[in-house]
Amino acid sequence: xxxxxxxRYPRAxxxxxxxxxxxxxxxxxxxxxxxxxxxxxxxxxxxxxxPAATLDLRRDDRFIAFDEASGVxxxxxxxLLADILDCLVPRGWxxxxxxxxxxxxxxxxxxxDVHGKNHHKAGTIGDHVESLDLALADGRAVRCSRDDNAPLxxxxxxxxxxxxxxxxxxxxxxxxxxxxxxxxTLRARDLDxxxxxxxxxxxWTYTVAWIDCLARGWDLGRALLYRGEHARxxxxxxxRRTAPFTPPARRTRRMPVDLPAIMLNxxxxxxxxxxxxxxxxxxxxxxxxxxxxxxxxxxxxxxRLYGSGGFVQYQCVQPKAAxxxxxxxxxxxxxxxxxxxxxxxxxxxGPGRGMLSFPMEGYxxxxxxxxxxxxxxxxxxxxxVVAAHGGRVYLAKDARIAAADFRRAYAGLDEFVAVRxxxxxxxxxxxxxSRRFGL
Amino acid sequence: xxxxxxxxxNSDIAHAIARAYAKAGRELILAARRxxxxxxxxxxLNMRYGVVARAVEFDALDVASHARFLDALGxxxxxxxxxxxxxxEQTENERDPExxxxxxxxxxIGPAAILGEAANRMAxxxxxxxxxxxxxxxxxxRARNYVYGxxxxxxxxxxxxxxxxxxxxxxxxxxxxxxxxxTRMTEGMPTPGFLTAQPDEVAAAVLAxxxxxxxxxxxxxxxxxxxxxxxxxxxxxxxxxxI
Numbered sequence: 001x002x003x004x005x006x007x008r009y010p011r012a013x014x015x016x017x018x019x020x021x022x023x024x025x026x027x028x029x030x031x032x033x034x035x036x037x038x039x040x041x042x043x044x045x046x047x048x049x050x051p052a053a054t055l056d057l058r059r060d061d062r063f064i065a066f067d068e069a070s071g072v073x074x075x076x077x078x079x080l081l082a083d084i085l086d087c088l089v090p091r092g093w094x095x096x097x098x099x100x101x102x103x104x105x106x107x108x109x110x111x112x113d114v115h116g117k118n119h120h121k122a123g124t125i126g127d128h129v130e131s132l133d134l135a136l137a138d139g140r141a142v143r144c145s146r147d148d149n150a151p152l153x154x155x156x157x158x159x160x161x162x163x164x165x166x167x168x169x170x171x172x173x174x175x176x177x178x179x180x181x182x183x184x185t186l187r188a189r190d191l192d193x194x195x196x197x198x199x200x201x202x203x204w205t206y207t208v209a210w211i212d213c214l215a216r217g218w219d220l221g222r223a224l225l226y227r228g229e230h231a232r233x234x235x236x237x238x239x240r241r242t243a244p245f246t247p248p249a250r251r252t253r254r255m256p257v258d259l260p261a262i263m264l265n266x267x268x269x270x271x272x273x274x275x276x277x278x279x280x281x282x283x284x285x286x287x288x289x290x291x292x293x294x295x296x297x298x299x300x301x302x303x304r305l306y307g308s309g310g311f312v313q314y315q316c317v318q319p320k321a322a323x324x325x326x327x328x329x330x331x332x333x334x335x336x337x338x339x340x341x342x343x344x345x346x347x348x349x350g351p352g353r354g355m356l357s358f359p360m361e362g363y364x365x366x367x368x369x370x371x372x373x374x375x376x377x378x379x380x381x382x383x384x385v386v387a388a389h390g391g392r393v394y395l396a397k398d399a400r401i402a403a404a405d406f407r408r409a410y411a412g413l414d415e416f417v418a419v420r421x422x423x424x425x426x427x428x429x430x431x432x433x434s435r436r437f438g439l
Numbered sequence: 440x441x442x443x444x445x446x447x448x449n450s451d452i453a454h455a456i457a458r459a460y461a462k463a464g465r466e467l468i469l470a471a472r473r474x475x476x477x478x479x480x481x482x483x484l485n486m487r488y489g490v491v492a493r494a495v496e497f498d499a500l501d502v503a504s505h506a507r508f509l510d511a512l513g514x515x516x517x518x519x520x521x522x523x524x525x526x527x528e529q530t531e532n533e534r535d536p537e538x539x540x541x542x543x544x545x546x547x548i549g550p551a552a553i554l555g556e557a558a559n560r561m562a563x564x565x566x567x568x569x570x571x572x573x574x575x576x577x578x579x580x581r582a583r584n585y586v587y588g589x590x591x592x593x594x595x596x597x598x599x600x601x602x603x604x605x606x607x608x609x610x611x612x613x614x615x616x617x618x619x620x621x622t623r624m625t626e627g628m629p630t631p632g633f634l635t636a637q638p639d640e641v642a643a644a645v646l647a648x649x650x651x652x653x654x655x656x657x658x659x660x661x662x663x664x665x666x667x668x669x670x671x672x673x674x675x676x677x678x679x680x681x682i
Binding site: 018086 | 454476479480483486623626
């Protein structure tokens with residue numbers, strides 16, 4: 001069947017195998033000559049596409065155990081973060097790290113080694129994995145952790161499914177007192193101002209900025225910083241204190257159609273961004289976790305916003321010392337082309353964990369582009385800017401970067417390849433992305 | 440709320456029904472031939488929804504064991520749902536009478552026998568709901584799946600008669616006609632999206648039917664129309680269509 005990532009670009013005709021249990025996964029790994037695991041399809045590009053066999057893990061989503069004393073959850077790879085939240089937030093637990101959508105699986109989060117708004121404090125999801133179980137190319141299932149099979153453990157976190165199929169994991173959650181976040185919003189008039197604000201907000205658990213990627217000249221880099229802390233019970237409005245873990249249900253909507261391409265253009269987006277910036281006020285608010293962490297999840301199928309041809313999310317990080325120059329070079333190109341999107345996100349990341357894991361200490365910028373030929377040409381220019389500043393692109397978002405750019409950017413690649421060669425010399429685990437990289 | 444017994448609990452549809460009932464806070468009994476596979480589901484349901492759930496062994500084809508099976512449950516559940524079914528391969532069903540017989544027994548004799556037995560006990564008690572997951576394939580025999588379809592036709596007729604007989608006894612009999620569902624059974628079949636339900640939709644339809652008053656439920660309403668058209672085609676024309 002025709003499959004794509006969340007960006008709906010590219011699409012590929014893939015043979016899909018549905019796995020319902022660990023036994024199904026082992027059987028597929030044993031019989032298929034080439035395959036890739038797929039979770040809930042939230043990687044944007046071609047990371048979870050393999051025409052020969054794409055192993056869908058969504059029906060192997062069982063919760064296996066939860067230790068109320070230590071906060072360690074054991075779940076099968078297909079377990080959805082949204083279900084984990086539904087089950088454990090009311091009991092006072094929250095994931096240690098969460099990406100910007102809750103519609104991701106445990107296996108997908110580990111394979112992409114996802115980060116969240118607390119990366120500078122908490123690192124990636126991989127930093128909170130006690131152990132993971134992996135089905136290897138030869139059909140064996142092995143447990144990996146910092147102590148057992150440590151190189152394989154490190155390579156699998158962020159390894160995009162190329163070391164094997166993640167069967168399940170033990171994740172250490174964090175305690176929360178309420179399901180709410182105390183949020184502060186601060187306005188920054190330009191790039192220097194927002195970078196200063198990030199530095200000044202280092203002690204906040206969660207920080208993230210929305211940046212107006214179409215602002216030019218003096219306004220280049222104008223942004224809104226959101227910083228947050230899990231709210232204590234006494235910080236809630238009085239009427240919420242008796243039920244701190246059950247916020248009122250949020251209304252969700254569905255994007256009903258593919259938006260015609262003409263609707264999103266430089267004028268409409270620039271007007272929206274200007275309005276959004278002007279209408280936003282600095283201040284403090286207490287918001288429920290859904291609104292703080294997953295604002296876009298309220299619009300199901302929001303990926304249809306970019307039309308039926310799909311879109312590319314471009315997320316890169318540049319080393320901190322080069323970030324000021326690198327960001328202004330990127331924003332200059334983007335604003336010059338008038339090609340940006342509503343959803344441009346800036347964040348200061350902490351140090352990374354190596355191999356194919358994305359984060360490195362520095363600023364990460366993420367924004368969406370409709371997948372048309374002008375934009376794809378622009379993205380190639382952006383690749384050159386990122387490369388020149390020693391940065392790299394996030395593999396979970398990528399649909400198109402060149403093998404040379406990938407190889408230059410990921411310093412841990414040789415180490416990763418050595419681990420992979422030891423467990424999968426035939427390269428059974430492969431995706432359209434890994435083939436594009438010649439991996 | 441009363442317990443729910445799900446027969447054929449290893450299927451995708453059964454799995455979705457179990458979660459939907461657990462979410463509603465109902466106690467669950469999951470029954471299947473390979474019941475050891477259900478242990479993980481019992482843990483999962485308990486963790487997610489905090490409900491009491493257990494797994495028991497049940498062989499729909501061993502009709503002689505059905506009474507004993509119900510006795511062993513202890514209290515008779517308030518609701519009994521049969522998701523038991525097996526499609527087989529049509530070409531094999533045509534060639535091999537043993538295989539065809541198995542399809543017929545799995546979709547008709549087994550499910551009808553156990554639901555009949557459960558309904559009799561419910562009638563004696565004066566309350567209860569039995570739900571049979573049948574199929575639109577039972578509404579007219581077609582070249583592509585008539586062995587399976589004929590068994591489902593038998594099951595649908597059985598449920599209809601049971602409902603008719605038990606009207607006024609406090610026992611409800613619900614027939615669910617899912618149409619295409621994205622499950623293991625339809626994997627690799629080219630099923631059009633607008634006619635294909637997700638297992639969750641079937642589960643929601645079962646819960647809604649139990650709470651409401653409907654006797655016969657099409658999971659996607661479009662199927663009522665599709666089947667009305669298919670039933671209306673005169674046989675001299677229908678036999679030429681090979682659908």
